[in-house]
Amino acid sequence: MTLELGLNQQPAHLRQGSSIGQPLTRRDGFLKVTGAARYAADNHPPGMLYAVLAVSSIARGRVASLDIEAAKAHKGVVEVMTPRNRPALAMDPDAKDHPFMFRLDLLQNDEVRYPNQSIAVVIAETLEAATEGAVLLSPRYEELPARVGLDDAESFVPRGVGVGNPAVQHKGDVEAGLKSARTRIEATYETPAQYHNAMEPHAIVAAWDGDRLSIDTPSQGLAMAQGRIAGLFGIAPQNIHIRSPFLGGGFGSKGMISGPQVLGVLAARLVGRPVKLVLRREQMYGPVGHRAPTRQTLRMGMDGQGRLTAIDHHAKTASSTFDDFFEPAADASHTLYASPAIATSHEAVRLDTGTPLFMRAPGEATGSIALESAIDEAAHACGMDPLEFRLRNYAEVEPMTGKPFSSKALRECYSQAAKAFGWASRPLQPRLMRDADGFLTGWGVGTATFPALMFQAEARAVLRADGSGLMETGAQDMGQGAWTAFAQIAADGLGLDIDQVDFRAGSSDLPNAGIAGGSGHTATAGMAIHNAGAAVVAKLADLATENKASPLFGAGNEGVVARGGRLYRRDDENRSESYAEILTRAGLTEVEGRGKGAPDPASQETYAKHAHGAVFAEVKVDPDFGQIRVTRMVGAFAAGRVINPRLVRSQYYGGMIWGVSFALHEEAVTDRRSGRIQNANLAEYHVPVNADVPSVEALLVHEDDPHINALGIKGVGEIGVTGTAGAVANAVWHATGVRPRRFPIRIEDLLA
Amino acid sequence: MRDFDYIRPASIPDAIAAAAEPGSAYLAGGTNLLDLMKGGVTSPQRIVDISRLPELNRIERLEDGGLRIGALVRNADLAHDAAFAKAYPMVAEALLSGASAQLRNAATVGGNLLQRTRCSYFYDTASACNKRVSGAGCAALGGENRLHAVLGWSDACIATHPSDFCVPLVALDAVVEIEGKQGRRHVTLAEFHLLPGETPQRENALEPGDLIVAVRLPAEAASFAANARYLKVRERTSYAFALVSAAAALVVDGGKIRAARLALGGVAAKPWRARAAEAMLLGADANEATFASAADAALADASPSGDNAFKIELARRIVVRALTSAQAGTPERLPALPASPFSNIPGARHDA
Known part of the structure; x- marks a missing residue:
């Protein structure tokens, strides 16, 4: 298999000293640029058939008829799966045993709940035959009016938002705070529905052998996927083997197994042969999650010194008609700015869309662009520089809870990024800067933040008599560099050179590494790896220190350190022994240790834990046309210990570019009558191209966090989006004097 | 399939x-x-x-000073032909502002003329579209139409022609060379594309079997080389269709406009030659007031077909800028970001 070919055998990974902190290039990079990396859809087991989804073109109603005979008559079509012949499941796809079990469309009936919902699966000998078979089904519908916009349905207060946060929260008296304020602002901002659009579409190759199931599919959470499929099919989780060595991006859309992936498994069950199912790009706009639209109103009051007296952040959002996920946009105001009174509230409507889900910085991204715009408006209302205003309202403790931060180097982020950017020469008033070519020039700032989360993970470590090591955890690499960063942590945990470590991940038969999401994967699985390394080294130390023949005899397990494949006496570096010698003497071929990663409940209770950052952006705007170009961005981020600065910078770049995309490009354009998305392709659903991001700089601000976990790791995957989107919007205001209130910012909004 | x-x-x-x-x-x-x-x-x-097919991928200089571009010449090959870019700089600029490098490497001259609209309702087979199914209706009317036509549209169709290349071509009196069952004939590009009227499914002058074999530029087209510009406004810097674009070319002598060409893109079902504006420019002083009057003339018949009234004002401004840029003189080198208002930003690469 490809995996064994290369991941541990890259000669380019030379390093000095310990592995953690080294800017290694991706260990999987060679496989990817040569095309040797095997993604899910690259698999082709013998006897495999192709499955293609037929999806609904209406938003709401029922399927009245399908021409199954015409599809089956097409040459190469083997079977058509519909609600009538879909294999039975052990549980109702509409059951919801816990809040993270999302309802799936698995042909349970003929109801249509959103456009692009699966209504049948055509299975054929070739992809072409299956594709044409799906067309020949010529579905007819009984259609009901679609509910498309935030004003199209009755609104309600959801029971919880995001991962179960209360929909309405407050501290202090916001109305009194506003009343006592010298200056007040109120503004409403709108953000559109956005779709993840990972480069790799959701794909699955599924093969049954009796009641055993083998799956190749991209997954950000292997154990969760395994458990979900096991529940649906009524088989033991260990009977399901999921391989997911590489993901071509996930961004949250591959966090939970989606309906179409399960339909691939069902199709394989139905025909008794392996089946491949790959979503077409347009089919990704519905059943695999999206970022819900929001309309957010912020009210702020400030005293005579520019100190906030109140923040009121209200967000209206949308979920599907049949499931609950509510974008927690207003919660962005819980953590960033000090205020004696803060209120956040959410309301929602139910629309005929697929269920919105986690999308890179869910809640933080939408909330951040509104909050950072409003903070900018507040600064302007007070006649203050927006950076000075942010420092004036710097939160020394978490504003909503009053908890101290486990660490917070945001001041350093502001100062380093401002200096690198050259912020000091910024004029206070908008529309004052022009460049030599006459373009309006503007500078904006935004504060970035994301919670430092940890979940649950396990790892297994082995040291072998030949001096090499093995580290196993079912971690997921979405492209962020998990293969490399975890191998670095493993090498240090085992006291070995990285080239001596066989690191295995991306498979469900390895220890559960939790989810690659919430920016918590490196901290969680990294700690499991670290602890597994410590456990196996401890066993080795016992073997040495308890054996009279060893030069380490009597040192005690705390009296030795592991380094470079040897154990050394802490008090006498001249006394050491190699792992190989210890194991050989003990007559063992290998020794094993296991470790877990999990948040520390006591420190969770005591501390607020967040990563922080500051982003500065320069935009140029054509004064006549309103066309915007981001010319320069500088971000500085403090997120605890950096395992690999090259990969971390890359995460920040990606996040910052996503922030540009949020402010200027991304929007699912939905027909207001049919509810169908009109730009479900990468030509018309705009994300930035290289020419849109000429200069991006990400500074890594040193931050020691003694409370977060033993390695001091926070997360870096999502924070870059936050802060950046607002910084770009604020720069557009500074350039033009026009305050963007809906996103993405459109040319017609700037045509004066 | x-x-x-x-x-x-x-x-x-x-x-x-x-x-x-x-x-x-x-x-x-x-x-x-x-x-x-x-x-x-x-x-x-x-x-x-x-x-x-042999012989359709050649660029030939004709004895009368004109140019004949084979229908199979790739967009990228034509744009990067140094002599071509020197003689017809705004055509090269338009070509390089279209699509992406990969698409330009594959797309041909004839295919560019014949590309279909990007109206999303044309592509969405569940929507009504008179182009796709004659008489079915037009879902773009009353739909998501901020990108749609402001000139020459009808209640049957409000789609636009997406080509950049065709905009300077129509300004330069390009002629389409067509071979059909009755032999070879020439149709001006201005007459080649049809406005929708009641028959939006008929998009051009081709009859069944007709093959575009070449596009010709008359000798006069090269006379604008010193003062020609193509400008394109869009919502990302590359790989996006024009909201509005304009090709402007002038011959100025002693401050007076001796010849003028103007065409708009992204505004109609065809590349839009602004002849009334050209008439106004001819003989007038080359200054901003003249250009503003020309812009008003070019958009005099414009009306929104939906949520796109902004495109009319945007088009006026682009016309003024394109004429101003043309008067200032063709850039010595093809701009790093072709046709972009931001074409002069340092560090920008033309292959973006």
Whole structure:
């Protein structure tokens, strides 16, 4: 298999000293640029058939008829799966045993709940035959009016938002705070529905052998996927083997197994042969999650010194008609700015869309662009520089809870990024800067933040008599560099050179590494790896220190350190022994240790834990046309210990570019009558191209966090989006004097 | 995939005979047709692959000073032909502002003329579209139409023609050379594309079997080389269709405009030659007031077809800027970001 070919055998990974902190290039990079990396859809087991989804073109109603005979008559079509012949499941796809079990469309009936919902699966000998078979089904519908916009349905207060946060929260008296304020602002901002659009579409190759199931599919959470499929099919989780060595991006859309992936498994069950199912790009706009639209109103009051007296952040959002996920946009105001009174509230409507889900910085991204715009408006209302205003309202403790931060180097982020950017020469008033070519020039700032989360993970470590090591955890690499960063942590945990470590991940038969999401994967699985390394080294130390023949005899397990494949006496570096010698003497071929990663409940209770950052952006705007170009961005981020600065910078770049995309490009354009998305392709659903991001700089601000976990790791995957989107919007205001209130910012909004 | 016949003719007459059969379509670069087929928007029963026909991929200087561009010349090859770019700089600039580098490497001159609209309702087979199914209605009316036409539209169709290349071509009096069953004929590009009227399914002057074999530029087209510019406003810097674009070319002598050419893109079902504006420019002083009057004349008949009134004002401003840029003189080098208002920003690369 490809995996064994290369991941541990890259000669380019030379390093000095310990592995953690080294800017290694991706260990999987060679496989990817040569095309040797095997993604899910690259698999082709013998006897495999192709499955293609037929999806609904209406938003709401029922399927009245399908021409199954015409599809089956097409040459190469083997079977058509519909609600009538879909294999039975052990549980109702509409059951919801816990809040993270999302309802799936698995042909349970003929109801249509959103456009692009699966209504049948055509299975054929070739992809072409299956594709044409799906067309020949010529579905007819009984259609009901679609509910498309935030004003199209009755609104309600959801029971919880995001991962179960209360929909309405407050501290202090916001109305009194506003009343006592010298200056007040109120503004409403709108953000559109956005779709993840990972480069790799959701794909699955599924093969049954009796009641055993083998799956190749991209997954950000292997154990969760395994458990979900096991529940649906009524088989033991260990009977399901999921391989997911590489993901071509996930961004949250591959966090939970989606309906179409399960339909691939069902199709394989139905025909008794392996089946491949790959979503077409347009089919990704519905059943695999999206970022819900929001309309957010912020009210702020400030005293005579520019100190906030109140923040009121209200967000209206949308979920599907049949499931609950509510974008927690207003919660962005819980953590960033000090205020004696803060209120956040959410309301929602139910629309005929697929269920919105986690999308890179869910809640933080939408909330951040509104909050950072409003903070900018507040600064302007007070006649203050927006950076000075942010420092004036710097939160020394978490504003909503009053908890101290486990660490917070945001001041350093502001100062380093401002200096690198050259912020000091910024004029206070908008529309004052022009460049030599006459373009309006503007500078904006935004504060970035994301919670430092940890979940649950396990790892297994082995040291072998030949001096090499093995580290196993079912971690997921979405492209962020998990293969490399975890191998670095493993090498240090085992006291070995990285080239001596066989690191295995991306498979469900390895220890559960939790989810690659919430920016918590490196901290969680990294700690499991670290602890597994410590456990196996401890066993080795016992073997040495308890054996009279060893030069380490009597040192005690705390009296030795592991380094470079040897154990050394802490008090006498001249006394050491190699792992190989210890194991050989003990007559063992290998020794094993296991470790877990999990948040520390006591420190969770005591501390607020967040990563922080500051982003500065320069935009140029054509004064006549309103066309915007981001010319320069500088971000500085403090997120605890950096395992690999090259990969971390890359995460920040990606996040910052996503922030540009949020402010200027991304929007699912939905027909207001049919509810169908009109730009479900990468030509018309705009994300930035290289020419849109000429200069991006990400500074890594040193931050020691003694409370977060033993390695001091926070997360870096999502924070870059936050802060950046607002910084770009604020720069557009500074350039033009026009305050963007809906996103993405459109040319017609700037045509004066 | 629907079955279809695939024919690779050895000669132009063979191609024409094959394509004259109902349900046939020519295949050249395939950058548009294959997407349309995959999406079920068109389902030709017979594909006539002309991509290997000899002699259609040549650029020839004609004895009368004109230029003949073979229909199979790739967009990228034409734009990077140094002599071509020198003589017709705004055409090269338009070509390089279109699509992406990969698409320009595949797309052909003839195919560019024949590319279909990007109206999303044309591509969405569940929506009504008079272009796709005559008489079905137009879902774009009353739909998501901020990108749609402001000139020459009808209640039957408000789609725009997406080409950049055609905009300076129509300004320069390009002529389409067509070979059909009755032999070879020439149609001006201005007359080649049709406005929708009541028959939006008829998009151009081609009859069944007709093959575009070349596009000709008359000798006069090169006389604008010193003062010509193509400008394109869009919502990302590359790989996006124009909201509005303009090609402007002038001959100025002693402050007076001796010749003027102006065309707009992204505003109508065809590349829009602004003849009334040209008439106003001719003989007038080359200054901002003149250009503003010309812009007003160019958009005099414009009206929004939906949420796109802003495009009319935007088009006026682009016309003024394009004329001003043309007067200032063709840039010595092709701008790093071709046709972009931001073309002069340092560090920008023309292959973006």
